[in-house]
Amino acid sequence: MTSTKTLDYQFGQKHRDYMRRCLASTINVAEGAVRAGKTVDNVFAFAYALESAPDRIHLATGSTSANAKLNIGDCNGYGLEGIFRGRCHWGKYKGNEALYVSTPSGEKIIIFAGGAKADSYKKIRGNSYGMWIATEINLHHDNTIKEAFNRQLAAKGRKIFWDLNPDNPNSPIYTQYIDLYAEKQRKNEFPGGYNYEHFTIHDNATITQERMTEIISQYDQSSIWYMRDIEGLRCTAEGLIYRQFATAANSQQNRFAYRAEQDLTFFKIVLGVDFGGTGSGHSFLATGITPGYREAVSLASERFTGDDIDPDRLGQLFVAFVQRILHQYGRITAVYCDSAEQVLIRGFRKALQQAGLGYVRVYNALKSSIIDRIRLTTRLMAQGRYFYVPDQCQSLEKAFCTAVWNPKSLTKDDRLDDGTSDIDSLDGFEYTIEQDRNRFLNAER
Structure with missing residues (x-):
């Protein structure tokens, strides 16, 4: 040639x-x-x-x-x-x-x-x-x-x-x-x-032992992606999705807990909203992102259940969450909401304007594939680049600890969504980071 x-x-x-x-x-x-x-x-x-x-x-x-x-x-x-x-x-x-x-x-x-x-x-x-x-x-x-x-x-x-x-x-x-x-x-x-x-x-003859060790360290060794990407095995997803997180959250030395002495600077504060329906809840999440997309820190989470929450009441709850984040962190870069509920999104924008917060921009969430969102989250966790504020993120902590793969899904990787675990909080959190997926991945290099 x-x-x-x-x-x-x-x-x-x-x-x-x-x-x-x-x-x-x-x-x-x-x-x-x-x-x-x-x-x-x-x-x-x-x-x-x-x-x-x-x-x-x-x-x-x-x-x-x-x-x-x-x-x-x-x-x-x-x-x-x-x-x-x-x-x-x-x-x-x-x-x-x-x-x-x-x-x-x-x-x-x-x-x-x-x-x-x-x-x-x-x-x-x-x-x-x-x-x-x-x-x-x-x-x-x-x-x-x-x-x-x-x-x-x-x-x-x-x-x-x-x-x-x-x-x-x-x-x-x-x-x-x-x-x-x-x-x-x-x-x-x-x-x-x-x-x-x-x-x-x-x-691969071009991979040095040092580089190989670095690549392997970017994975959670209890995840399906470690078995597939590193060990090269075909395997079925089963059990806890965030096993590494669940183990840490239930230990005295929770390595995912954000501590004041870390003193991270956030150049973006992003909110995510997942709207509930029958059997699910409405979830509000706030994530701080550090310069260079090195870390993502869950700052607050709230979840409201019940079919009796009307749109006006939901708008009031959202405004209260926004005011809480503004009071604590001074700004909000963007809000990403489940795009399936355009009426509720318009209600949020109206509620923000009435509260004098019309400058807070509300957008449709990207809603990339769930498996891509899960994979990004587990990579951040495995690399020590994800943290959360435990006493402000109780609903999200529980959601991570109880999320499991769907045992009935035989041909594809799918998380169980039958009301037994809090998928809403996971969706809301994922909306806050999925827009920057490539930037987070590029920060690995």
């Missing part, structure tokens, strides 16, 4: 063997721990095949278009943009982000798209693709997977490259695709060739 820039690739033998098998295999799957080198392998193999690919248009997907560009296009300098530097440029193709690459076999166009939503498949319709590379394929909606396959039916040089971290062992990505292909390959019923490899962080 002709290259315009030398990249310092260091591939272990397991990675070299996987990439060699890519040459003769239609479907290639790299599964395993984080930082194992899975994506780099697939990007390199995809780029090598692109040089002589007979098709002009190809597809690169992630859970979002931005995720695809970051992990496949950039990939910490080892992505397609780096490999083809000097003979590629970014542009648009039929409304999609695209990388145009000059190769010995002609110009190639790689379309980048997201695949997580039910309607994501609409963005990749209308084209025929030769090869398809996907990162975090388990986070793609099945509609996207099926559409991408359909779009390759006319390909002259059809190839697929997937990577993923381990997931729930009953996930459809295994039962309908990965394990099904393995079984067909075993029976010699997969004529195109199926290439699968499982990697752990120890297979």
